[in-house]
Amino acid sequence: MKLVSIVGARPQxxxxxxxxxxxxxxxxxxxxxxxxxxxxxxxxxxFFRELxxxxxxxxxxxxxxxxxxxxxxxxENTEAVLEEEAxxxxxxxxxxxxxxxxxLAAAKMAIPVIHVEAGLRSYRAAxxxxxxxxxxxxxxxxxxxxxxxxxxxxxxxxVAGPDTGAGLLxxxxxxALRPTGKPIVANVGDVMMDALLAIRDREIEDSLIxxxxxxxxxxxxxxxxxxxxxxxxxxxxxxxxxxxxxxxPVVFPMHPRTKSSLxxxxxxxxxxxxxxxxxxxxxxxxxxxxxQAEARVIVTDSGGVQKEAYMLSVPCLTLREExxxxxxxxxxxxxxxxxRPADLAATCRNVRPPDGEAPAWFGDGHAAERIxxxxxxxxxx
Ligand code: UD1
Ligand code: UDP
Numbered sequence: 001m002k003l004v005s006i007v008g009a010r011p012q013x014x015x016x017x018x019x020x021x022x023x024x025x026x027x028x029x030x031x032x033x034x035x036x037x038x039x040x041x042x043x044x045x046x047f048f049r050e051l052x053x054x055x056x057x058x059x060x061x062x063x064x065x066x067x068x069x070x071x072x073x074x075x076e077n078t079e080a081v082l083e084e085e086a087x088x089x090x091x092x093x094x095x096x097x098x099x100x101x102x103x104l105a106a107a108k109m110a111i112p113v114i115h116v117e118a119g120l121r122s123y124r125a126a127x128x129x130x131x132x133x134x135x136x137x138x139x140x141x142x143x144x145x146x147x148x149x150x151x152x153x154x155x156x157x158x159v160a161g162p163d164t165g166a167g168l169l170x171x172x173x174x175x176a177l178r179p180t181g182k183p184i185v186a187n188v189g190d191v192m193m194d195a196l197l198a199i200r201d202r203e204i205e206d207s208l209i210x211x212x213x214x215x216x217x218x219x220x221x222x223x224x225x226x227x228x229x230x231x232x233x234x235x236x237x238x239x240x241x242x243x244x245x246x247x248x249p250v251v252f253p254m255h256p257r258t259k260s261s262l263x264x265x266x267x268x269x270x271x272x273x274x275x276x277x278x279x280x281x282x283x284x285x286x287x288x289x290x291x292q293a294e295a296r297v298i299v300t301d302s303g304g305v306q307k308e309a310y311m312l313s314v315p316c317l318t319l320r321e322e323x324x325x326x327x328x329x330x331x332x333x334x335x336x337x338x339x340r341p342a343d344l345a346a347t348c349r350n351v352r353p354p355d356g357e358a359p360a361w362f363g364d365g366h367a368a369e370r371i372x373x374x375x376x377x378x379x380x381x
Contacts, residue, residue: 008035008098074101095133118143119150146190189363223255245276
């Protein structure tokens, strides 16, 4: 058995880290393909080094571009790689353009697709990631869901059969999976939980976070198309973040998309020269996890960051109208503020963690092992 795994964007490097290790441990022959969707060192190369990822066997170097151009280039280049490698299956992560392009290249060549982080839905039909994840799920053979609600979503679309269990599958049950001729759907837990547990206890020095009082600052990230493409929305969000920095220090590691939108729209003056607002380049994973763990509140439009806030028991305010992670909302740890939050500073000042323990919605930190076991059981025979 040989797998080709496709990564290309920052969160995919992080998700791949525990999975690559579990595959190595299980003796699975994996060939990593980096599409090059993200290419700045602090969005890509730095994660390979920090997380000790295997060197990609193929780097497609597609870079940035419109959706069609990027997806098309990845599709064409991946097809050539698959012709050369002739894998037993192709594994893709999440919902980026790299995900759908890699999955489509494989499905058209009748190579089974394995989707890690399957079944998530925002039900915002026009969202680029919703298109990518929905289509990927519908052409996948092995769908690894991170949560029970993701399995439920796949049942509603008849990707999962009505009898598919939504609970976290045991290692033994993963080992007992067999090919059925239909898509196999399994809740294995979230590989981002595995990644977080592997890095959380590293001692990480940080010249900025070291100067801030623990639980005394807000950590902000912003990068979604919905937040950054429309100049009015971006301006209003940046004004809210600037106001917030008058109420408490703000750490704002800026995604390159946001930086370039802000510069293009001439909005730098909103964030420049504000003593409480620390706009910094994208952080390494370890630094960012520490920054999250010590924050009083996290304000974000990121999918992964909402989850990590929950896993680290830090209240989260999400600058979106919906989320793929409804568990974080129902348990009271996350709140949707939309793209135009009314008074972000007051909301952050008043935010409190909910009472009681946060349920383990995202598994037990062994998702990658379950994936390795299930892949061996289904494809290894
Ligand atoms: C992509 C994913 C999104 C994911 C995010 C993770 C899609 C449609 N979107 O969004 O789901 O949440 O990655 O971070 O796949 N840029 C650089 N250097 C880089 C990468 C990007 O300067 O290394 C800039 C370029 O101006 C580029 C822009 O960021 O045009 C957007 O990059 P792109 O990969 O298209 O989308 P993201 O917003 O990063
Ligand atoms: N992250 C990071 N450095 C940063 C910001 C985020 O390492 O400066 C990590 C974060 O811990 C999470 C992932 O990047 O694991 C989230 O990626 P992003 O927000 O870019 O994408 P999304 O999850 O929304 O697809």
